Amino acid sequence: xxxxxxxxxxxxxxxxxxxxxxxxxxxxxxxxxxxxxxxxxxxxxxxxxxxxxxxxxxxxxxxxxxxxxxxxxxxxxxxxxxxxxxxxxxxxxxxxxxxxxxxxxxxxxxxxxxxxx
Amino acid sequence: xxxxxxxxxxxxxxxxxxxxxxxxxxxxxxxxxxxxxxxxxxxxxxxxxxxxxxxxxxxxxxxxxxxxxxxxxxxxxxxxxxxxxxxxxxxxxxxxxxxxxxxxxxxxxx
Numbered sequence: 001x002x003x004x005x006x007x008x009x010x011x012x013x014x015x016x017x018x019x020x021x022x023x024x025x026x027x028x029x030x031x032x033x034x035x036x037x038x039x040x041x042x043x044x045x046x047x048x049x050x051x052x053x054x055x056x057x058x059x060x061x062x063x064x065x066x067x068x069x070x071x072x073x074x075x076x077x078x079x080x081x082x083x084x085x086x087x088x089x090x091x092x093x094x095x096x097x098x099x100x101x102x103x104x105x106x107x108x109x110x111x112x113x114x115x116x117x
Numbered sequence: 118x119x120x121x122x123x124x125x126x127x128x129x130x131x132x133x134x135x136x137x138x139x140x141x142x143x144x145x146x147x148x149x150x151x152x153x154x155x156x157x158x159x160x161x162x163x164x165x166x167x168x169x170x171x172x173x174x175x176x177x178x179x180x181x182x183x184x185x186x187x188x189x190x191x192x193x194x195x196x197x198x199x200x201x202x203x204x205x206x207x208x209x210x211x212x213x214x215x216x217x218x219x220x221x222x223x224x225x226x227x
Contacts, residue, residue: 004159035215042220043160043205044217045214045215055213058214089157093215105165106150107162108161111159113157
């Protein structure tokens with residue numbers, strides 16, 4: 001069964017440092033996403049990405065966040081200057097290949113646990 | 118006010134029991150998805166329901182989409198310890214944003 005792969009599984013960083021979270025989506029998917037889940041809270045949408053540009057972003061996704069698809073397989077989330085409140089599980093997801101993503105559902109990775117100290 | 122209200126928030130039952138969890142909203146949806154999330158893992162898609170009144174079965178799990186497409190339920194027959202997890206309903210609130218409910222945390226005790 002195709003998987004969405006995320007690395008690293010755990011990341012500890014000092015406040016103010018930059019972090020890059022990496023994801024390899026399912027190869028024939030066209031839509032890519034980042035979600036996060038603060039401990040004990042619901043899964044929240046951060047950003048969606050299609051055709052090499054951001055389709056939509058939430059109010060959480062401010063100027064400290066950026067996404068990139070640097071090659072044909074990787075999809076990254078960068079946090080420029082981490083804050084304590086950025087500590088969370090970050091999930092990458094992909095969907096597709098066609099339109100009407102709700103019919104296909106989303107495949108999530110296992111997540112990166114980011115701890116900012 | 119949450120777009121999706123899931124109930125109950127927590128449910129603890131014995132193995133072999135039946136249960137139903139609910140996902141409700143005041144809005145009409147074109148489709149709704151159910152996911153299960155285990156600790157330290159990402160949500161895993163169980164089913165997508167599209168048509169009002171639709172019923173889908175996945176082994177011991179039965180999913181129903183309300184006639185008015187505002188609500189959905191998940192019924193588990195003869196629960197097993199492996200059914201333990203956080204059950205999430207989600208809808209696309211725009212073309213590319215999936216919004217989840219708070220989830221129902223199910224614990225099935227041996």
